[in-house]
Amino acid sequence: MSLLEIRDLTASYGVTQALHGVDLSIDAGEIVALMGRNGMGKTTTVKAICRIIASEGTLRLGGTDLHRLPSHRAARLGIGLVPEGRRCFRDLTVSENLVATARPGEWTQARVEELLPKLGQRRDQRAASLSGGEQQMLAIGRALMTNPRLLILDEATEGLAPLVRQEIWQAIAELGHSSGMAILVIDKALREMARIASRAVILERGRSVWSGRMDALDEETARRLIGV
Numbered sequence: 001m002s003l004l005e006i007r008d009l010t011a012s013y014g015v016t017q018a019l020h021g022v023d024l025s026i027d028a029g030e031i032v033a034l035m036g037r038n039g040m041g042k043t044t045t046v047k048a049i050c051r052i053i054a055s056e057g058t059l060r061l062g063g064t065d066l067h068r069l070p071s072h073r074a075a076r077l078g079i080g081l082v083p084e085g086r087r088c089f090r091d092l093t094v095s096e097n098l099v100a101t102a103r104p105g106e107w108t109q110a111r112v113e114e115l116l117p118k119l120g121q122r123r124d125q126r127a128a129s130l131s132g133g134e135q136q137m138l139a140i141g142r143a144l145m146t147n148p149r150l151l152i153l154d155e156a157t158e159g160l161a162p163l164v165r166q167e168i169w170q171a172i173a174e175l176g177h178s179s180g181m182a183i184l185v186i187d188k189a190l191r192e193m194a195r196i197a198s199r200a201v202i203l204e205r206g207r208s209v210w211s212g213r214m215d216a217l218d219e220e221t222a223r224r225l226i227g228v
């Protein structure tokens with residue numbers, strides 16, 4: 001059984017249906033890339049998983065039907081979300097930001113700083129003074145501090161310099177290898193996804209229209225469905 005199990009998921013914004021049937025599963029210790037052009041439903045899928053918006057269909061985490069639980073903050077469901085546009089408390093220090101989301105488990109501040117050394121170096125600085133890349137690392141650190149079973153990164157490297165992007169992807173790949181966490185990454189960078197993810201699911205107009213091993217994704221399909 002997969003840690004995250006999604007079948008025939010649908011969701012709407014008012015009268016506008018945004019998801020028409022998404023199938024997606026992730027095993028513990030696996031990295032899966034969710035891809036597709038702009039507006040195809042990637043972020044909506046994430047919102048449905050985190051129960052930020054209502055959805056219908058099968059949505060299970062570790063065998064538990066998330067639809068049957070009252071909509072909680074994602075962390076309580078065991079989901080660590082790194083949302084689009086990195087959200088941290090700007091006036092708090094890096095340390096304070098990390099401690100603020102901490103829940104008991106193996107991910108402590110020390111372990112987060114081991115994975116993302118820059119956060120250790122900047123421990124006492126205000127989040128507002130960090131570079132874009134460092135703020136993104138802090139957002140990842142904050143998600144890890146919740147000790148999630150599922151980590152979701154929504155456009156985690158958008159707008160960052162190539163070197164910083166590399167650093168972040170490297171850390172995510174390490175995470176995938178060293179922890180039993182299931183990781184869902186949303187990004188348009190196909191080459192980087194191919195390096196870190198084992199499988200991809202591609203959405204088109206709110207439906208999962210392709211899924212398979214990353215190395216089975218041919219150029220023609222990628223061009224047509226992702227636009228690269």
Ligand code: ATP
Nearest residue numbers: 013016017018036037038039040041042043044045
């Ligand atoms: P992007 O890469 O641009 O973030 P996406 O694949 O994440 O795209 P979504 O943001 O999930 O796409 O959007 C899916 C569809 O739902 C789009 O047609 C979008 O216009 C619509 N949509 C998204 N958010 C809302 C909202 N708050 N209210 C109404 N419609 C929305």
